[in-house]
Amino acid sequence: MAWKQELQSASMLMAFLLFVFSTPSAAVMSEGAAMQLAHAELVRAAGYGDERLSIVLVTGTVLCSARxxxxxxxxxxxxxxxxxxxxCKTEGRRNLSWAYGLTDDDGEFIVDLPSHLHANPKLExxxxxxxxxxxxxxSFCDLVAGVRSNHITLSSVGESIRVYTAGTLILGHRTRS
Incomplete structure (x- = not known):
């Protein structure tokens, strides 16, 4: 008699599980979990999170050209x-994402971009x-004359490091009348 009750309880549990996992919400949940897992893997591969997996650098030179x-x-x-x-413009954000640097004695700079930009395939x-x-x-130059901004172009890739260059930004001397 006890085995009949155990069988009946197991049958009820099985019926309940079949009902729960056959509903559309369960299918959506499992699909959503799979999408979340895929997104988490993409995020990890792009260098987000605690473990930094990639480096994206932007380099360039600032020169002054004056008469x-x-x-x-x-x-x-x-x-x-x-x-x-x-x-950098970022998808889903209204504002720009900024990273800063200073030029060295030779007028050259290297800016390390934050990891949330690493996955952007359109950085250029x-x-x-x-x-x-x-x-x-x-400095004889100021920000009034000359080239104050440049787009970036990919210059090298390797060992989870991407390097972009802005080339040379040439500032000019403001002519006074």
């Missing part, structure tokens, strides 16, 4: 200490490099 006197040619020099920013379209500030001391 010291009418009779002299153009004088070109590097701009150390200039503040540069990489601004979505990002620009802009010179935000030049040091007042020691």
């Amino acid at each position: 010291m006197h009418r009779s002299l040619g153009l004088f070109t020099s590097n701009v150390p200490g200039a503040k540069v920013a990489v601004a 379209e979505d990002c620009i490099v802009r010179v935000l500030r030049v040091p007042k001391k020691g």
Whole structure:
């Protein structure tokens, strides 16, 4: 008699499980879980989270091109200490995502992009490099004249590192009338 009750309980449990897992919401839940798992794997591969798996760098140079006197040619020099920013549009966000850097003594900069931008396949379209500030001391150039921003282009890929370049941003000297 006890075995009949156990069989009946097991049959009821089986019927209940079949009912739950055959409903459309269960199918959606399992499909959603699969999509969530796939998204989590993509996020991990793109370098999000605690474990950094990729590096994306943007490089470039800031130069000053100024005419010291009418009779002299153009004088070109590097701009150390200039503040540069990489601004990228991001999907689903209204604002731009920014990363900053400073030029070294040779006027060169390297900006390490935040990991939430690593998965963007259109960085070349979505990002620009802009010179935000030049040091007042020691520079003949200002931000009024010349090229203040450039798009980036992919220059190298390897070992989970992508490097983009903004090329050379050439600032000019404001002519005073």
